[in-house]
Amino acid sequence: xxxSTSHGKVFIPDHExxxxxxxxxxxxxxxxxxxxxxxxxxSDYANPRYFSGYWPLFERAGVAIxxxxxxxxMCGPESRFFAGDRSRLDKVFxxxxxxxxxxxxxxxxxxxxxxxxxxxIKVTGSRxxxxxxxxxxxxxxxxxxxxxxxxxxxxxxxxxxMTKLRQIKSPAELACLREGYRIAELASQQVIKEIRxxxxxxxxxxxxxxxxxxxxxxxxxxxxxxxxEASTRHAISRSSYRRFERGDIVQLNLxxxxxxxxAAIGYPxxxxxxxxxxxxxxxxxKEAHFWTQRQVRAGVPVSDVAKKFYGIYAEHGFxxxxxxxxxxxxxxxxxxxxxxxxxSDYAFLPNMTFQIDTFVSADTFGVRWEKGIVVTEGGCxxxxxxxxxxxxxxx
Numbered sequence: 437x438x439x440s441t442s443h444g445k446v447f448i449p450d451h452e453x454x455x456x457x458x459x460x461x462x463x464x465x466x467x468x469x470x471x472x473x474x475x476x477x478x479s480d481y482a483n484p485r486y487f488s489g490y491w492p493l494f495e496r497a498g499v500a501i502x503x504x505x506x507x508x509x510m511c512g513p514e515s516r517f518f519a520g521d522r523s524r525l526d527k528v529f530x531x532x533x534x535x536x537x538x539x540x541x542x543x544x545x546x547x548x549x550x551x552x553x554x555x556x557i558k559v560t561g562s563r564x565x566x567x568x569x570x571x572x573x574x575x576x577x578x579x580x581x582x583x584x585x586x587x588x589x590x591x592x593x594x595x596x597x598m599t600k601l602r603q604i605k606s607p608a609e610l611a612c613l614r615e616g617y618r619i620a621e622l623a624s625q626q627v628i629k630e631i632r633x634x635x636x637x638x639x640x641x642x643x644x645x646x647x648x649x650x651x652x653x654x655x656x657x658x659x660x661x662x663x664x665e666a667s668t669r670h671a672i673s674r675s676s677y678r679r680f681e682r683g684d685i686v687q688l689n690l691x692x693x694x695x696x697x698x699a700a701i702g703y704p705x706x707x708x709x710x711x712x713x714x715x716x717x718x719x720x721x722k723e724a725h726f727w728t729q730r731q732v733r734a735g736v737p738v739s740d741v742a743k744k745f746y747g748i749y750a751e752h753g754f755x756x757x758x759x760x761x762x763x764x765x766x767x768x769x770x771x772x773x774x775x776x777x778x779x780s781d782y783a784f785l786p787n788m789t790f791q792i793d794t795f796v797s798a799d800t801f802g803v804r805w806e807k808g809i810v811v812t813e814g815g816c817x818x819x820x821x822x823x824x825x826x827x828x829x830x831x
Contacts, residue, residue: 446615447695448608453524456487456601461505463597464567471559472501472594474569475578482768483570483598485696489524496534496575506557510534513542529553533581550585562586567594599773603765604787609697610810613789616657616699617808617820619692623647624701627662632831633682633707637662637675644690657691657698658770669802671759671795682831683708685801691770698770700791701820702806705827717796718803722824724748725794725805728762732809732816734786738776746778757797763790766808784811
């Protein structure tokens with residue numbers, strides 16, 4: 437296997453993938469499941485990559501795990517050698533169910549089946565209990581393929597198993613995240629050096645990409661964006677060809693991916709001086725951000741933080757502009773379960789990792805202050821270089 441990512445200075449060691457499979461098998465035994473199937477796509481690859489190290493392109497990917505601790509990677513017809521070269525799992529199967537969205541039929545292919553996969557991981561019988569994780573990323577084609585192979589099986593939604601496995605980070609995972617945040621901040625500072633009126637949002641994304649790759653990241657941690665003025669109201673969006681003007685508020689959210697782990701930093705930059713109500717809104721977001729940071733420590737019910745955070749928005753007149761809670765978990769993808777919401781039913785635990793993601797949307801612009809943290813017994817440690825400076829540039 438060509439584990440090219442292992443040649444970098446920060447990576448997940450091979451033995452950790454095998455430990456993950458064993459931990460998953462233990463949870464399957466506890467829940468009375470014979471097997472678990474996790475699925476993913478190019479954009480949301482996290483669960484298959486968590487066990488295999490494999491990140492699909494165009495096609496889908498899946499991993500099957502038995503309650504005995506055997507595991508196999510499943511890929512599409514065009515990824516046989518790609519998957520085999522990158523997978524930390526020795527068993528690799530090619531299934532038509534994992535083909536790309538253009539729906540090629542591959543009439544000459546003799547594909548593997550889910551039954552072949554289960555035989556290889558030593559799961560036998562017909563009245564099986566099969567957990568399916570990444571339920572949102574399990575296509576109807578994949579689901580129907582599982583059902584056709586095991587018509588008497590009970591298919592159980594099992595996303596909670598993956599949340600339990602992934603929410604506590606290992607030292608290697610934390611190291612990958614720290615390296616990603618380091619690079620994301622370097623990219624942000626380079627954009628601040630080069631940004632000028634007349635340049636476009638997309639040009640600044642290009643500046644950030646250059647730094648991210650020069651510094652050794654495997655990819656952007658998320659589709660990076662630089663927004664300005666009205667588009668800063670977008671909670672999710674893409675950069676455009678809009679040219680900056682003097683006085684603009686520009687939102688940076690830049691990121692780097694290290695061996696699958698995605699780290700993002702976000703804060704505003706002003707092309708000039710920020711005045712009046714616009715300044716008040718930006719600084720309110722900053723204050724709410726650091727308020728959140730002070731609340732985090734092991735044992736605190738996360739819903740308590742979310743409810744108080746929502747109350748702060750309501751008190752300051754932003755109730756109608758509230759989009760989501762104060763934090764979300766982060767790791768293999770920039771946003772992963774569990775979220776911190778007013779109806780959450782868990783407490784912070786040591787070595788959980790989160791993005792403190794403070795977004796304020798006003799009538800004509802918005803602002804986001806965002807960074808990564810890891811929960812500790814007494815509070816939290818900031819994984820990224822600390823943010824909080826309001827950059828007002830003389831351009």
